[in-house]
Amino acid sequence: xxxxxxxxASRGKQDYNSGEIESKxxxxxxxxxxxxxxxxxxxxxxxxWEKEKIFSPDLTNAQNPYYTLMMFPYPxxxxxxxxxxxxxxxxxxxxxxxxxxxxxVFEPIGLDGFGIHSENYAIKVGRHPxxxxxxxxxxxxRQLRATGNAYDWTRTLETYDADYYKWTQWIFVQMFKKxxxxxxxxxxxxxxxxxxxxxxxxxxDGKCERDGSTVEKRDLEQxxxxxxxxxxxxxxxxxxxxxxxxxxxxxKQWIGKKIGINIKYKVDDLEDTIEVFTTRPDTNFGxxxxxxxxxxxLALKLATAESKKDVERxxxxxxKKTDQExxxxxxxxxxxxxxxxxxxxxxxxxxxxxVSDFVLMxxxxxxxxxxxxxxxxxxxxxxxxxxxxxxxxxxxxxxSSDITKIEQVQEEEGRMVNSDFLNGMDIHEATIKIMxxxxxxxxxxxxxxxxxxxxxxxxxxxxxxxxxxxxCSTCEKNGRGERKDMPGWWTVSEDQxxxxxxDVKDWRPQGTGTSPLANHPEFYETTCPSCNSSxxxxxxxxxxxxxxxxxYLRYLSIGSGGKQKxxxxxxxxxxxxxIGSIGNWKFDEPYEINMVRKWCPVAIYIGGSxxxxxxxxxxxxxxxxxxxxxxxxxxxxxxxxxRFYAHGLLISEGAKMSKSRGxxxxxxxxxxxxxxxTLRLYLMFLGPFDHGGDFRDTGIEGMNRFVRRVWxxxxxxxxxxxxxxxxxxxxxxxIKAVSxxxxxxxxxxxxxxxxxxxxxxxxxxxxISKMEAEVFLKLLAPFAPHLTEELWGRVSRVSKVSEVSKGxxxxxxxEYDEKYLVEDQVTVVVQVNGKRRGEVTVDSSNxxxxxxxxxxxxxxxxxxxxxxxxxxxxxVPGRIINFVx
RNA sequence: GCCGCGGUGGUGGAAUGGUAGACACGAGGGCCUUAAGAGCCCUUGUCCGCAAGGGCGUGGGAGUUCGACUCUCCCCCGCGGCACCA
Numbered sequence: 021x022x023x024x025x026x027x028x029a030s031r032g033k034q035d036y037n038s039g040e041i042e043s044k045x046x047x048x049x050x051x052x053x054x055x056x057x058x059x060x061x062x063x064x065x066x067x068x069w070e071k072e073k074i075f076s077p078d079l080t081n082a083q084n085p086y087y088t089l090m091m092f093p094y095p096x097x098x099x100x101x102x103x104x105x106x107x108x109x110x111x112x113x114x115x116x117x118x119x120x121x122x123x124x125v126f127e128p129i130g131l132d133g134f135g136i137h138s139e140n141y142a143i144k145v146g147r148h149p150x151x152x153x154x155x156x157x158x159x160x161x162r163q164l165r166a167t168g169n170a171y172d173w174t175r176t177l178e179t180y181d182a183d184y185y186k187w188t189q190w191i192f193v194q195m196f197k198k199x200x201x202x203x204x205x206x207x208x209x210x211x212x213x214x215x216x217x218x219x220x221x222x223x224x225d226g227k228c229e230r231d232g233s234t235v236e237k238r239d240l241e242q243x244x245x246x247x248x249x250x251x252x253x254x255x256x257x258x259x260x261x262x263x264x265x266x267x268x269x270x271x272k273q274w275i276g277k278k279i280g281i282n283i284k285y286k287v288d289d290l291e292d293t294i295e296v297f298t299t300r301p302d303t304n305f306g307x308x309x310x311x312x313x314x315x316x317x318l319a320l321k322l323a324t325a326e327s328k329k330d331v332e333r334x335x336x337x338x339x340k341k342t343d344q345e346x347x348x349x350x351x352x353x354x355x356x357x358x359x360x361x362x363x364x365x366x367x368x369x370x371x372x373x374x375v376s377d378f379v380l381m382x383x384x385x386x387x388x389x390x391x392x393x394x395x396x397x398x399x400x401x402x403x404x405x406x407x408x409x410x411x412x413x414x415x416x417x418x419x420s421s422d423i424t425k426i427e428q429v430q431e432e433e434g435r436m437v438n439s440d441f442l443n444g445m446d447i448h449e450a451t452i453k454i455m456x457x458x459x460x461x462x463x464x465x466x467x468x469x470x471x472x473x474x475x476x477x478x479x480x481x482x483x484x485x486x487x488x489x490x491x492c493s494t495c496e497k498n499g500r501g502e503r504k505d506m507p508g509w510w511t512v513s514e515d516q517x518x519x520x521x522x523d524v525k526d527w528r529p530q531g532t533g534t535s536p537l538a539n540h541p542e543f544y545e546t547t548c549p550s551c552n553s554s555x556x557x558x559x560x561x562x563x564x565x566x567x568x569x570x571x572y573l574r575y576l577s578i579g580s581g582g583k584q585k586x587x588x589x590x591x592x593x594x595x596x597x598x599i600g601s602i603g604n605w606k607f608d609e610p611y612e613i614n615m616v617r618k619w620c621p622v623a624i625y626i627g628g629s630x631x632x633x634x635x636x637x638x639x640x641x642x643x644x645x646x647x648x649x650x651x652x653x654x655x656x657x658x659x660x661x662x663r664f665y666a667h668g669l670l671i672s673e674g675a676k677m678s679k680s681r682g683x684x685x686x687x688x689x690x691x692x693x694x695x696x697x698t699l700r701l702y703l704m705f706l707g708p709f710d711h712g713g714d715f716r717d718t719g720i721e722g723m724n725r726f727v728r729r730v731w732x733x734x735x736x737x738x739x740x741x742x743x744x745x746x747x748x749x750x751x752x753x754x755i756k757a758v759s760x761x762x763x764x765x766x767x768x769x770x771x772x773x774x775x776x777x778x779x780x781x782x783x784x785x786x787x788i789s790k791m792e793a794e795v796f797l798k799l800l801a802p803f804a805p806h807l808t809e810e811l812w813g814r815v816s817r818v819s820k821v822s823e824v825s826k827g828x829x830x831x832x833x834x835e836y837d838e839k840y841l842v843e844d845q846v847t848v849v850v851q852v853n854g855k856r857r858g859e860v861t862v863d864s865s866n867x868x869x870x871x872x873x874x875x876x877x878x879x880x881x882x883x884x885x886x887x888x889x890x891x892x893x894x895x896v897p898g899r900i901i902n903f904v905x
Numbered sequence: 906g907c908c909g910c911g912g913u914g915g916u917g918g919a920a921u922g923g924u925a926g927a928c929a930c931g932a933g934g935g936c937c938u939u940a941a942g943a944g945c946c947c948u949u950g951u952c953c954g955c956a957a958g959g960g961c962g963u964g965g966g967a968g969u970u971c972g973a974c975u976c977u978c979c980c981c982c983g984c985g986g987c988a989c990c991a
Contacts, residue, residue, distance in 0.1 A: 225988095266909055266986075273908075273987055280991080298991060311991095346989085353989085378989045388991045396906085397989055471990065632986075705929070707918060711911095719917070719930045725944095726929085769919070772928035779928090849924045854972040856924055894971045900923045904971045 056731040058695025062806040066165055074826050075127065075170040079576060079615055082124035087619045088115040089572055089661075091627030091635070095131045095156040096141035100163040102685045102703065102715055103677045106670040109700045110709045110767065111626040112169040116802035117762045118623075119170070120833035126619060127170050128575040130177040131157060134185060135564025136214060136230065139483035143528060149483040150523060153180050163688065168696045168805050170829065175578040179567035184574060185485040186518035187610035188567050191642065192477075192488055193511045199503065200246040200645060201477070207382075208476055210238040215529035217242060219476045219563060221274075221634045229634075240533055243478040243487060243560065247641050251275055251470045253658065254640055263664045264710075270632040276471025281455050282385060283464035285310065285362035288370055292318060294362055297384030297467060300394065301458065302450035305439035306412035309390040309402065310362050310373045311355065314338035315381035322373055324359030331356050331375055338377040346377050353378055353401045365463050366440070369408075376401065384469060393423045394430055412439045413447060475638065477563050482527040482536045484561030486519045488512040492548035492555035500550065510549045519557065535559045568635055569642040572660060573611035576619050613653055625661035628669065636664070665765065668712025670703070685715055697804035698724045704767040704803060726775060727807060730800070733782060734793050734811045741789035745844070750780050751795055752840035758799045759833070767803070774800055790815060795834045805829065850877040851902040852884045860901075867898040877901045 069075060077085075090111040093104055112127065119125040133153050141156075142149040157178060164171065177184055195201035209218040213233040217240060222229040247254075255275050258268045280299035287294060294310055312319045314335040323331040334356040338346070355376030362371045371389070378397060379388050392402035392409045402409055403426075414420045415434035423429060436442040441457075442450040458464035478487060489509055495501055496508025503509070512519055522543050527536050537543050537559040548555035627636075643660040646653070669676060672683040690699045702723040706713040754777045761770035777796065781788055788796070793815045801808040812828035843864055850858040858880035862873055874893060878885065885903060892904040 269909065270986055276987090276990070278990075296991080300991080376989095378991095380990070383990050385991095390991090395991070397991080400989095469990080471987090629985085705917085711918090713917070716917085716930095722930055729944095768917090769928080772919075775928055847924080851923085851972070854923090854970090859924070892971060894923095896923060896972095900972085902923085902971050 056728050056807075058697060058727075058806070059692065061810045062166070062168060062691075062696055065806045065809050066168060069170075070165070070173050072826075073174060074830070075125075076172040076174045077124045077126050079126065079619065082126075082618075084123045085619045086115075086118050086123035086125045087572075087576075087622045088118065088125060088127050089575075089622045089625050090127075090129070091625075091631070092130045092132050092568070092571060093160065094135075094137040095133045095153075095160040096137040098684060099156075099159050099686055099688075100167075101677050102687050102690075102699075103670040103672075105167050105687045105699070106703045106712075106715075107626070107628065107667050108164070108167060108169055109703055110667050110765070112167075113704065113762065113767060113802040114624060114626070114765070116170055116805065116829060117833065119829060120798065120801065120831060122832070125170070126576075127172060128175050128177075129164060129169070129171040129173075130179075130571060130575065131160060132179050132564070132568050132571070133157065134179040134567050135484050136216070136479065136481060137564065138180075139481060139527075139529075140214070140230070142483070148523070148527065150180070153178070163686075166691050166696055167687065168700065170805070175575055177571060177574055177578060179571065180483075182518050182520055184571075185521075185567070187574065188485045188562065188570070189488040189512070189517050189519060190514065190610050191566065191570060191646075192485075192562060193514070193517075194649060195245055195645065196489070196502070196509075196511050198645065198648070199505075200249065201243060202246065202506065203241060203243050203509070205239060205241040206244075207237050208240050208242055210236045210240075212236055212531075214481075215531040216480045217476055217478065219565075220473050221475075221637070238533070242476055243489075243558075243562075244474040245477050245641075247475045247638075248470060248472055250641050250644050251277065251472050253644050254472075254637065257640065257644075257659050261659050261662050261664070263661075264629065264666045267629055267632045267636065267664070267666060270629075271637055274471060274633040274637065276469075278469050278471075280384075280467055280469065281458060281464045282467045283389065283458060285364065285371070285389070287322060287373070288361040288363055290322070290360065292322065294318060294373070294387055295385045296387045296389040297469060298389055300391065300447075300451070301454045301464070302436065302439075302442065302445075302447050303391045303394045303412050304364070304389070304454060305366050305436075305442065306391045306393045306410040307364050307366075307371060307389045308369065308392060308408040308410060309371050309398075311376045311379045311388050311390055311401065312358075312373065313379040313381040313386040314375055314377050316375070316379075316386045318387075319358070319375045322358045322360040327357060327359040331358055334375060341377070353397070353404050355401060355405065357405070365461070372407065374401075374405070382473075392429075396426060396429050396431065399423070399426055399429045410438060412437060475563075475641070477566060478558075478560035479563055480533060480535045481529050481561055482521075482524070484521075484564065485567070486521055486537065486543075487558040487560050487562055488517060488519045489558040490546055490549060490555050491558065492551060492553060494551055494553040494555075495548060498551075502550075510555075513549060521561075535561060537561075565635055565638045566642075569638045570610070570646070572622055572625075572639075573616055573620070573646075573655075576615040577609065577612040609653065611653070617656055620655070621657045621659060622661050623663065625664045626667060627664070629666040630669075666710060668708070668710050670706075670712050670715050672715050674714060690717070690720065694720060694724045695727070695806070697807045698727045701727065701771060701803050705771045707768055709765040709767055726778070727804065729782070730778060730796075731807065731811070733778070733788055734797065734815060736787060737790050737793045737815050738787040739790050741787065743789060743791070745840075747781075747786070747792070749840050749843070750777060751792055752836040755795065755799065755834045755836040756841065759836075762802065770799075771803060797828060798831055798834050801828050801831075846898045848873055848877070848898065849900045850880045851900060852881055853904060854902060857881045857884055862898070864898075870895045870897075873901055877903075 115127040142152040211228040360373045390398040392398040413434040415430045501507040544557040647655040757773040797808045860876040888905040894902040
């Protein structure tokens with residue numbers, strides 16, 4: 021399919037270059053100008069590309085769909101910084117390469133501008149979020165255009181558009197209908213500076229993911245998504261997707277599936293039983309105490325009369341502590357004895373029941389069985405309070421003595437001792453045996469636990485999609501509701517969506533545990549969709565991560581059937597939104613399923629790894645739910661991104677770019693001074709794409725020099741040039757290397773190969789032939805799209821008058837020919853005992869003749885071998901010959 | 906504590922187990938120029954040496970191999986994820 025370049029082809033093409041051929045593609049405007057003027061060239065081509073819509077594929081009729089997607093940005097803060105540009109450029113190169121390889125590439129862009137990031141920025145600058153969004157949008161799109169990425173500008177989306185968040189709300193409704201959205205009162209993470217609740221995934225080390233303030237616990241009634249119901253799917257799906265291992269591991273850890281057993285213990289002299297969860301029931305013969313979380317319902321109940329007061333005091337102190345304090349104080353274990361005992365059925369031992377805040381109510385059953393010999397925490401606790409310690413496992417250190425020091429606590433592999441019928445078994449065998457035994461005896465039941473918790477979805481903020489639910493107290497009294505388990509609650513019907521976010525003046529978060537919308541009866545007062553009595557809308561909005569959990573589907577559906585939308589102010593403004601359609605833009609479906617079938621799953625998704633357990637987990641969950649819809653809209657796949665590539669982080673002054681650090685670097689000035697092409701090349705040349713790097717502009721002049729030299733060389737193309745084999749070989753070698761490097765995201769080495777080729781031609785004082793120039797431009801095109809487009813017009817013209825060219829970015833990627841890669845002569849390195857002592861040149865045809873090479877090599881290293889016994893000679897054909905003496 | 910990734914010149918970084926330092930940046934020297942800038946040419950891991958040449962070199966230590974930046978084990982350092990998760 022692709023052209024193969026050879027000397028013959030080159031001669032054949034000379035005919036076309038009369039210099040008189042005209043093309044429809046506007047190549048002529050810069051004719052005659054000889055100095056490189058990036059500003060002029062870049063804005064010219066950006067305007068042409070967008071006007072001609074060459075990067076807007078025909079979604080319906082495309083033959084080789086290739087959907088390349090970059091995580092869309094939060095347009096908060098002061099604009100696109102070079103870190104964003106680094107990531108976007110790397111993604112764009114991949115897309116441009118695939119386009120030249122013959123794919124119909126769809127590369128959309130949009131803004132994730134709804135939600136807390138953008139709202140916080142609006143607070144900072146004191147502007148209404150909606151007003152700020154307009155400003156940010158304009159600024160971001162202007163900057164994005166200036167980077168020269170091949171975006172489809174006819175299909176942009178912004179998550180704060182009513183025509184987008186209508187469907188974000190629709191997804192919430194589907195969640196509710198499937199029983200996956202529910203409301204419950206729970207201890208939730210509260211960020212005291214954002215004045216809202218946060219999902220577990222948004223709390224890092226007890227601190228808010230965004231602003232680093234210490235997260236508090238509050239008891240609030242909140243909306244959750246039952247992501248836990250998909251825990252196994254989310255876990256198993258990881259085996260089928262081509263994602264970086266570190267991200268898969270992070271998700272796996274976060275899901276945290278553990279198989280263990282719930283064991284019930286009778287409380288001595290009482291009717292109560294205590295249930296504990298453990299993954300190490302094999303050590304149960306060594307169980308000597310029980311510890312309850314302070315919040316455990318039995319904690320106070322079991323306390324004997326004389327200890328009741330102390331237990332109560334302990335519980336109250338614990339409850340006042342934040343999670344953070346509990347963890348920090350936990351370095352020194354605390355606890356209080358209830359006075360009660362539980363019976364270890366295996367040994368008959370009366371285990372004292374304690375209350376301690378190292379036990380967490382949220383995990384397992386909120387109670388643990390203490391095996392101090394084989395768990396360090398249990399040991400610390402037992403040691404401090406003088407509880408019994410029994411060894412039941414002997415590990416690889418063979419220590420079988422009593423456990424008296426923390427270093428002796430044995431948590432790893434080993435064999436059972438002091439454990440009756442388990443003795444002699446290794447711990448894994450014993451685990452199975454004891455679980456079988458306990459289940460048989462009715463003492464316990466196998467249990468799977470997950471670290472993953474349900475996704476807390478509601479936010480007490482303004483700038484987000486209102487949760488599309490209505491609460492009717494009349495219905496609740498009558499026990500009626502859309503779902504039996506949630507009396508009083510009704511979804512807003514689809515034809516009533518979107519629930520529009522009203523413009524209010526008091527939009528700032530208030531910290532009362534409710535959204536600012538709760539102050540607006542004109543918003544929340546409504547009638548019950550079921551019984552018509554007066555009812556109240558939900559006033560919380562949904563988490564930003566819900567907005568971004570489905571956007572890849574929407575891009576495909578902007579413009580019905582792949583028709584392009586007309587960007588008009590009316591459509592963009594939420595006030596004028598009508599249900600139905602405006603122009604050719606359909607509003608009656610969240611995504612067009614036929615387009616989704618054709619283009620999804622996404623061919624390659626590129627983004628940062630900081631979203632490992634946030635966006636990248638949520639987006640998979642939402643896709644799985646949509647896959648399971650009982651509807652024509654059900655997705656035909658479970659995994660939206662079978663291939664994900666995590667780019668590195670570009671940092672500045674050793675830290676992630678952020679406004680608070682004041683180390684933001686914006687590309688604008690560099691683009692103005694050197695052009696986007698130079699900056700693109702410079703960013704990509706810093707190192708491997710998954711590596712990131714520290715942005716210093718010390719090398720950018722050098723890259724600018726390269727770009728200008730390329731310009732100079734390529735404006736002096738010669739048509740009549742007989743190429744030597746050497747030159748052809750270099751060209752083919754470069755084609756091979758650059759192609760492979762792009763495919764493996766080694767952009768830095770791809771650029772280095774092009775520099776080598778340039779050096780080879782220019783150092784030899786050669787002129788560049790037309791054929792070389794064409795290939796060179798094509799290989800450089802993904803990296804420097806404007807420069808190459810401009811030069812393409814000059815170097816190549818277009819071969820056929822009748823053909824309408826779409827420029828270099830739609831030309832075929834060059835293919836290399838193996839036969840040119842073979843060298844006539846090769847250099848064989850001569851080693852003595854593995855040390856390089858010389859080299860010999862051998863004809864390629866002779867590289868398999870060991871004797872001849874050996875004879876040549878011997879001469880080379882005679883002085884090293886003289887008088888020594890050569891024990892062995894290793895010859896690697898064409899590479900190396902090693903004399904072992 | 907557990908898991909993952911990394912450690913190569915002054916700097917960013919190259920190297921299917923086979924010539925370590927590609928390609929750049931920076932630095933030094935030269936040409937051009939009235940001058941500056943731009944451009945071009947040369948040198949540039951380190952030590953000894955005028956040179957020829959040689960020694961040493963990929964965080965440290967051992968090992969496998971004819972041969973190790975690359976594979977194995979131990980240790981040190983940096984970065985990232987998880988974490989009183991029972």
